[in-house]
Amino acid sequence: MRRHRYPSDLTDAEWSIIEPLLPPPSSTQPSGGHPEKYDRRDVVDGILYVNRTGCQWRAIPGDLPPWRTVYRWFCKWHAAGVTAGICAALHEQVRLREGKNPRSVAVVVDSQTIKADATVPKATSGYDAGKKATGRKRHLAVDTRGLPVMMMVTPADVHDAHAARDFLFRLRLAHPEITLVWADSAYGGELVTWAKDRLRLTLKTVNRPRTRGFVLLPKRWVVERSISWIMRARRNCRDYEKLPQHAEAHLAWTVMALMTRRLTRPVTAWREPKAPPVPAPPLRIRLHPWNIRLAAVI
8 A cells, every 4th residue: 555645545544435336356255257457546547646636647656556556447447337326326425415305307418518539530530510519519508406317428519409319228228216497508409309308308598688788597506516527637738539438538527536536525504504593572563643663562
């Protein structure tokens, strides 16, 4: 075990939450396998280091496992669905800790266009004429607390209404309890009828008012805040991945780090239930011919 020294490293409390959610080592299974050479906690710290700092895989510090080992586990866990399973389990734990139902029935969806690096293939990227940027587009579905429920990465030239059919279909399969979806006007039109008839989803659009300047949009501000949380990880500020699946994996690791910190931080005073306010004494109005006097009934 190495000495933990980086801000992205997991604390003991955070590792106690992540460790049971990882699959057991192959050496402990009846099928057998070689014992793992490097500690899994160090491997997870290596993935979080790349995700937090935005460095290249080859630039992982020497006290962490070799970059090939860290990258191999990063790809293996995402392809096996381990990353998505951890996110789903942490999402339920956070909602239960905050006194909510473990599964949300209403979500807010939106997309974000991010610029792509020169190493990203043109086959998996495109030009977004609305944002005037060449890269990829991230589609997010978050609950009313701002916690991401599902994420999908597509080329930037794919319109939101076209990508939403595949995105909502995946959302319906993974979370059949969801019945209400809020979105912007790009998801309106025929998509509302299609979602109602095919997926039994109620899709409501929130239009922007015709006013100048910044306007806090109801329901939609939740997903905008979630996008700002994801952008705190420097690896997500620009798309460097050759495969869209790896870009989705980096988003998932950012969400995992966010939820583990939320699960391990102490409950603040404002989250505790407050005492009910003392009602004020009623007022009695006395009417006189020439004036009005107010008297408190004690």
